[in-house]
Amino acid sequence: MILVHLRFYEELNEFLSPERRKVRFEKQLLLPTTVKDLIQSCGVPHTEVDLILVNGNSVDFDYRVGDGDDVSVYPVFETLDISDVTRLQERPLRRLRFVADSHLGKLVRRLRLLGLDVTFDKHVRGRELIEQAVSQKRVLLTRNRQLLMANIVQRGYCVRSDQPDEQVVEVIRRFDLGNNLKPFSRCLRCNGLLKPVPKEDVLHRLPPMTRETYDKFFQCQNCRKIYWPGSHFEKLEQFVETVHRRFASKRNTNHQLKHSD
Numbered sequence: 001m002i003l004v005h006l007r008f009y010e011e012l013n014e015f016l017s018p019e020r021r022k023v024r025f026e027k028q029l030l031l032p033t034t035v036k037d038l039i040q041s042c043g044v045p046h047t048e049v050d051l052i053l054v055n056g057n058s059v060d061f062d063y064r065v066g067d068g069d070d071v072s073v074y075p076v077f078e079t080l081d082i083s084d085v086t087r088l089q090e091r092p093l094r095r096l097r098f099v100a101d102s103h104l105g106k107l108v109r110r111l112r113l114l115g116l117d118v119t120f121d122k123h124v125r126g127r128e129l130i131e132q133a134v135s136q137k138r139v140l141l142t143r144n145r146q147l148l149m150a151n152i153v154q155r156g157y158c159v160r161s162d163q164p165d166e167q168v169v170e171v172i173r174r175f176d177l178g179n180n181l182k183p184f185s186r187c188l189r190c191n192g193l194l195k196p197v198p199k200e201d202v203l204h205r206l207p208p209m210t211r212e213t214y215d216k217f218f219q220c221q222n223c224r225k226i227y228w229p230g231s232h233f234e235k236l237e238q239f240v241e242t243v244h245r246r247f248a249s250k251r252n253t254n255h256q257l258k259h260s261d
Ligand SMILES: [Zn+2]
Pocket: 187, 188, 189, 190, 191, 192, 220, 221, 222, 223, 224, 225
C-alpha cells in the first residue's frame, strides 16, 4: 500500500470532487503508478497541468509515486515566473493551431473570426478527433475532459464555460494569444485564408444590392466564398472589440505589461 498526499492549485480545483478542492487530501494506491496517472485518477487531465512538485522538487509526468510523497499540482499560468523548474507544457506557443470537438461550433466561428487556425468537423469525434489533433500537431479544444486524458494527447484545453463569448476569452487567456489575433483574415465556414479580390473578378457572384453598395471584397482561398463589409460586419466588429477590451482588462488584473493594441 502506498499512501500519498495531494494538493491541487488554482483552477485545477474545478476538476475535483467538492471535498478535495483547495485542501490537501490523502490517497491510497494499491499499485505503484506514475504521477500522471495519479493526477488523472483525480479527474484532472494532464493537459491542464504545468508544474508538479513532489516533496518540494519539480518532477515530470513519468515520476513514479512513492509511499509518503507529498504532491502539489499547478495549472498552466502564463504570468507566473517558474523558469527554474520543470514546466510540463511546451512553450513558447508560436503559430498555435487548434482542432475543436463537435460541440464547439460557435466557439470555432468566433476564433476564426479573430484569425485563429481552427479545424472543425462535427462528424469527427472521440478517437478520430484525438488522432487528428496528434497527427496535425493541433491543440485539442473540448469540454470532454476524458478526451484530454488520452495518453497520446500532448496539448489540449478543457473549455470550462458553456457560453461561446466566454469560451473565446478562456482560450485567448490560456494560450496568451492577445497579441496574435488577426480579425477578418480567415473564412468562418472552412478555416481557409482570406485574400483581397478585385470587384470585377467576383461581380457575377454578387447580389445586385451588394454590387451597387460595396467595393471592397475578400475571397477564401480554399472554398472561394466571398466576404464583404455587409450589414453583419458591424456586429462582428463589435464582437472583436469586446474581446479586445475584455482581454485587456483581464491582463491588467494579472498585472501584465504587454498590451494587445
Ligand atoms: Zn472558405
